[in-house]
Amino acid sequence: MKYIKLGPxxxxxFGLGVMPLSIENRPDKDTSIAVIHRAIDAGINHIDAAFAYYLSGGTAQNGEEQYSEKLVAEALRTYTGSADINNVTVASKAGHYRYVGLNDEKLWGQEGNPRYIYETGLKSRDALEMDSIDLYYYHRPDLNTKYELSIEALAKLIDDNVIKFAGISNASTTQIDIAKSILGDKLIAVQNQFSPAKTATIDTLNYCNDNGLTFIPWSPLGGFRHPELFDKDAPFEEIASKYNISKQQVILAWEMQKNTMPIPGFRRFETLDDSLKALSIDLSSDDISFLDKNSGL
Ligand SMILES: NC(=O)c1ccc[n+]([C@@H]2O[C@H](COP(=O)([O-])OP(=O)(O)OC[C@H]3O[C@@H](n4cnc5c(N)ncnc54)[C@H](OP(=O)(O)O)[C@@H]3O)[C@@H](O)[C@H]2O)c1
Structure with missing residues (x-):
């Protein structure tokens, strides 16, 4: 097992992202809970959920609202394995939601209104069955709301002990500076998309490492819908075949060696078990240079 600093x-x-266990095409609940329990058994002690996983609004059927947060709460409540459940930290997020459109299509929306962020925080805390959420992110900037105002809602959630620490997601370096100026040391993490397929956020990754913040790559394997559709995976395949390991292990090891904490998702034991092996892989500096160079870094 390898560890990383996340706030205190x-x-x-790496943590467990539960979006694929919560939104469209998710497995049945028992399977999802079994995947979470298996990850905890293996020593994974950070879980990433969000208010937006899954539906909200009048068109959501009962049981669909805050599915991921309720799923995580149930998984933690029913865990009977040997890991210390008190060491598992949980993150969730506000400011983004998923709803049903006119033609039954599933859509994403953004809402950064501070009152909405604050009230979503209360709902997340209750769904997670926690006294205070370990880490709570502003999920995605709402361009109709001044960024400062949404971040101030996170500060109030901290002041009122609804959440312990704050993070921001889908954020630029300018937004990191704004959040830091409001939240100070209570800002501990930045969650941005980063993978071999998406490297444009490398500036924020480096900025986090320079400023003592934990960078959390989301969709670190390219996303659960089409993880096979990279057009940039050839160098990772090459290193994988050199060591006879999977491409996904190489990708996660490469990301972790950049001092990041990826949060891959899994719907199956097989993919979870395979990816866990990345936690005992150290790529050589030559391998890392080769992968960086061929990823345009
Ligand atoms: N902040 C944001 O805006 C944001 C946006 C998107 C996602 N996220 C977070 O990031 C998390 C991860 O993203 P993601 O779930 O979209 O994508 P991902 O982690 O990049 O990819 C997950 C997919 O990879 C497959 N996989 C995992 N390990 C594998 C292996 N060893 N071999 C082959 N396939 C493997 C899984 O397959 P199976 O399903 O078959 O097991 C799963 O479908 C989410 O759960 C969520 O918590 C955050």
Whole structure:
């Protein structure tokens, strides 16, 4: 097992993202809970959920609202394995929601209104069955709301002990500076998309490393809908075949060696078990240079 610093915690070097266990095409609930339990058994002690996983609004059927947060709460409540459940930290997010459109299509919306962020925080805390959420992110900037105002809602959630620490997601370096100026040391993490397919956020990754913030790559394997559709995976395949390991292990090891904490998702034991092996892989500096160069970094 490898660890990384996340605020006051030493956390497994990758966390578990539960979006694929919560939104469209998710497995049945028992399977989802079994995947979460298996990850905890293996030593994964950070779980990433969001208010937006899954539906909200009048068109959502009962049980669909805050599905991921309720799923995580149930998984933690029913865990009977040997890992210390008190060491598992949970993150969730506000400011983004998923709803049903006129033609039954599923759509994403953004809402950064501070009152909405604050009230979503209360709902997340209750769904997660926590006294205070370990880490709570502003999920995605709402261009109709001044960024400062949404971040001030996170500060109030901290002041009122609804959440312990704050993060921001889909954020630029300018937005990191704004959040830091309001939240100070309570800002501990930045969650941005980063993978071999998406490297444009490398500036924020480096900025986090320079400023003591944990960078959390989302969709670190390219996303659960089409993880096979990289057009940039050839160098990762090459290193994988050199060591006879999977491409996904190489990708996660490469990301972790950049001092990041990826949060891959899994719907199956097989993919979870395979990816866990990345936690005991150290790529050589030559391998890392080769992968960086061929990823345009
Ligand atoms: N902040 C944001 O805006 C934002 C946006 C998107 C996602 N996220 C977070 O990031 C998390 C991860 O993203 P994601 O779930 O979209 O994508 P991902 O982690 O990049 O990819 C997940 C997919 O990779 C497959 N996989 C995992 N390990 C594998 C292996 N060893 N071999 C082959 N396939 C493997 C899984 O397959 P199976 O399903 O078959 O197991 C799953 O479908 C989400 O759960 C969510 O928490 C955040």
């Amino acid at each position: 915690w030493e956390t497994s070097n």
